Amino acid sequence: MARARADLAERLGVKEGEVAEASVEDTDFPDANFGAALPDEMSAQMITPGWRIRLAAGGQTFEYRANRNRLRLFNYQGANHRVV
């Protein structure tokens, strides 16, 4: 959660305190990249358990997908970058 909040704050150029936790839920993602692969990525097609983390900032909601080792920002409409 802390990593997701820090990442979103960096992307949006806001302070971490301005990023609020909306929800966290356990879920199964369709592949190793949590269904959030970048355009040049191939993903192992194994169901991968993790968390769907929704954060709110600036009146918008953002969805992170994560497990213990990796974090992905799903469907981000901005200058995306790889979050391992």
Next chain:
Amino acid sequence: MNRNNLFGHLALAVALIILAAFVGQMRRMDWRAHEPKPAPRADVQQPAQPEDADDADKDEPEDADDDADDAEVLVRFKPGTPQEAIDRITAQLNDRVEDRFEQIDNAEVVIADEDGLDVNEVVAEYRNQPEVLYAEPNFKIELEPGEDEVGEGPGLKPAYAAAGEHAHPSDPMFDDQWSLDNHGTRGGKEGADISAIKAWAKTHGSRKVVVAVLDTGVDYTHRDLVNNIWTRPASVPAYEDKELGSFDDGHGFDASDMDGDPMDDNGHGTHCAGIVGAEGDNNDGIAGVNWQVEIMPLKFLNAGGSGTVKDAIECINYAIDRKKAGVNLRVISASWGSTMYSRALEDAIKRAGEEGILFVAAAGNSASDNDRRQHYPSGYQLPNVISVAALTRTDNLASFSNWGVKSVHIAAPGAEILSTWPGNQYEEHSGTSMATPEVSGVAALVLALNPDMQMKELRERLLASVDKLPALDGKVASGGRINAAKAVKAD
């Protein structure tokens, strides 16, 4: 020709046909007596015999008849070796050609020794001949009465074959491998499996068949895999990369680090490899679809399970190179994908097909119709690609599995699949990733029995070897679940 002469000629022709048929039948009976038996390779470890294996067979493995005292050896001459050369070699070695495998060509023969040598000495004699591709002992097995259609396959352990189709391997976790033998436990449906038990009555696979697992690498030290990992033979030169030069690809290739160490740092590739070929009947862990096979680990997916198109192509090019160098690489198992089309990747897979390599790929886990939104590489419309959907233990399409009556070809068990995991571990996982190596594994079983089968025929055989399922009607092109027994014609 007058009428009387015509009848006379007809009578003579009929008599000759009857005579020829009688001689042919006698010849056939003689052939059955010397029918090729499973012949374990002398240079690889064979599965251990169980304690209760037939002691009489151990002491006198060739007690079938008087001729059995003569050492028999299966010899495959190199393609194009003239008959005169075969006759000359056998004569020089004081042997005779006992029989030939008509279905292959006359280049593979059974040699009977006539100068009292031990079978291993005869094998050594033939291996020293430059015209010989391979030579191996012709071991004999005893078949159960009425089971003359089983027990002919390479790598078949005699005691197991004699036990009949209901015998199970000694692997202690086998009961949890529903994809191979579904007893209906844990809410499953009895018989909703790939019919591995029946298939194993015919063959357990062969270490002459190489399956590349193109993935996150493989834990090639896993005790249930180590004996089935491909090792580059001395006859195949080390891989040479145009930029990096030559490096030792002893057990495969890692395109992400561009070296010859495809160790798995994720687990996914090791899981897929175990499905294809965890060593079977070794009193340890699980059984693969193939008890014996050669798995070539190819790594391009990183520790997180993702990788680039470029690195995937590097691995495919490596596989093609090794095939051209003489490795019997017949199948690439690809449990990964994306919705992004890549012409370069498609071309690489096409080149693999031109080298006779079947490419088995996961249909994807987005619970969507691939005919509407494609998934690659499974979606490339190439003659060497098979796209695989995933089934549950109740023979239903898994909730996550993609489908597509045009672009997904076949289904296989892919939910809650137990297999190997790095560090001598075992885990259950789900995905079309797990269904894919089930099909790759069956392909390898077919090739174990039919080493000269062309890729096109292999693909057709697999897609025709299904159990049609209502749940797959209108979902996958074949409408069914892969059936290993049908594929090896044991059913």
